[in-house]
Amino acid sequence: MNSKVSDFSFSIYRRSILTLHLVYLQGLGDESQGRLKHLVPSIGKFFTKLPLERAFYVQDEKRSISARRLVSPSFNDIRLILNTAQTMSLVGGREPLKLVTFDGDVTLYEDGMSLTPENPIVERLLFLLQNNIYVGIVTAAGYSEISGEKYEVRLKGLIDAVNDSEILTQTQKESLLVMGGESNFLFRFDSSTGHLKWIDPQEWTLPEIAHWSEEDIQEVLNIGQAVLENEKNKLNLPATILRKERGVGIIPLPGKKICRESLEEIVLTAQRKLETSAVGKKIHFCAFNGGADVWVDIGDKRLGVLSLQKYLNDINGFQTLHVGDQFASVGANDFKARLAACTVWIASPAETVDIIDELLAYLIEANMYSRVRKVSVIGDV
Numbered sequence: 001m002n003s004k005v006s007d008f009s010f011s012i013y014r015r016s017i018l019t020l021h022l023v024y025l026q027g028l029g030d031e032s033q034g035r036l037k038h039l040v041p042s043i044g045k046f047f048t049k050l051p052l053e054r055a056f057y058v059q060d061e062k063r064s065i066s067a068r069r070l071v072s073p074s075f076n077d078i079r080l081i082l083n084t085a086q087t088m089s090l091v092g093g094r095e096p097l098k099l100v101t102f103d104g105d106v107t108l109y110e111d112g113m114s115l116t117p118e119n120p121i122v123e124r125l126l127f128l129l130q131n132n133i134y135v136g137i138v139t140a141a142g143y144s145e146i147s148g149e150k151y152e153v154r155l156k157g158l159i160d161a162v163n164d165s166e167i168l169t170q171t172q173k174e175s176l177l178v179m180g181g182e183s184n185f186l187f188r189f190d191s192s193t194g195h196l197k198w199i200d201p202q203e204w205t206l207p208e209i210a211h212w213s214e215e216d217i218q219e220v221l222n223i224g225q226a227v228l229e230n231e232k233n234k235l236n237l238p239a240t241i242l243r244k245e246r247g248v249g250i251i252p253l254p255g256k257k258i259c260r261e262s263l264e265e266i267v268l269t270a271q272r273k274l275e276t277s278a279v280g281k282k283i284h285f286c287a288f289n290g291g292a293d294v295w296v297d298i299g300d301k302r303l304g305v306l307s308l309q310k311y312l313n314d315i316n317g318f319q320t321l322h323v324g325d326q327f328a329s330v331g332a333n334d335f336k337a338r339l340a341a342c343t344v345w346i347a348s349p350a351e352t353v354d355i356i357d358e359l360l361a362y363l364i365e366a367n368m369y370s371r372v373r374k375v376s377v378i379g380d381v
């Protein structure tokens with residue numbers, strides 16, 4: 001290989017990454033002045049600095065990005081560099097990571113499946129708990145029964161592992177929470193029963209949603225349902241409509257599939273119809289494409305993550321990480337969590353395992369470093 005060419009191309013990558021870093025740092029300051037805000041007006045808030053150069057080196061080792069001659073850095077390269085940078089920045093600082101929230105489908109398990117005992121993510125989640133980090137599962141799946149039975153069935157591998165653990169303390173076990181239906185139903189692991197315990201909404205409901213009336217909520221769902229029914233007929237879909245307490249969905253009949261284009265058409269229609277309705281301006285809703293189905297839910301994952309933060313004694317966005325697969329800006333439901341917390345965007349449960357391994361490695365490194373620092377500080381005294 002021509003090493004001059006390779007050095008040259010590496011320096012270009014390095015410089016563009018450095019530029020990105022500077023631009024991001026500017027975005028951290030006054031939002032109206034930041035250059036990034038100027039270049040991308042829709043850019044959101046940055047909760048932490050992003051060590052993009054360091055992250056690039058890590059991903060370059062894995063993906064040989066700078067060694068490629070013909071294929072330029074891809075969307076996935078950038079997504080993974082940003083994920084690494086975000087996990088790096090969340091450990092070892094003065095404000096340690098306190099809460100990691102996970103989406104369910106496609107993030108913890110394959111779409112529509114459950115968390116089984118052999119899933120490699122289980123031991124990583126236990127390790128987070130062992131490090132005194134709260135673990136929250138923030139899923140759109142909405143089961144209103146206060147027994148929490150349906151969540152237990154879907155999360156059985158994890159619930160059993162937490163219950164059986166002889167390493168975790170009672171407090172660490174009770175640091176496992178489930179926020180279901182986007183932001184509608186909160187459960188916490190109860191170490192005295194070994195089951196999930198329903199938490200009264202009065203303990204965690206945010207002031208911004210406390211005044212929502214049941215009438216308005218049902219009106220949003222009625223509009224959503226009418227759109228789904230209309231689209232089902234118009235697009236001639238082999239599907240059925242399912243109405244729940246806090247959501248309404250269109251799901252394919254057994255053995256049938258709704259194509260991506262139809263799913264997107266339904267989401268965009270529901271979104272537009274609700275956005276322009278009077279009640280849609282009062283109640284937060286989330287219309288999203290679940291990959292095989294479309295849902296209109298009351299609430300969203302921003303509210304879900306914020307409610308958890310509030311319930312756990314006001315955890316900040318810069319001490320929270322949300323891991324999810326749906327971050328496209330239209331028709332995706334993890335996207336809203338970006339407004340409440342740091343995020344990493346994964347594409348499969350295997351990628352969730354990889355990013356949590358990275359996070360744990362940085363955590364162990366930071367703990368070792370802080371122990372060395374503590375020892376040397378004590379020695380200095």
Ligand code: IMP
Binds near residue numbers: 105142246
């Ligand atoms: P998530 O990826 O964990 O947020 O789960 C999203 C998936 O949960 C959707 O694609 C649906 O298949 C399923 N689901 C089950 N019940 C509900 C509900 O009440 N609202 C939205 N999605 C639901």
Ligand code: MG
Binds near residue numbers: 105107324325326
């Ligand atoms: Mg998902």
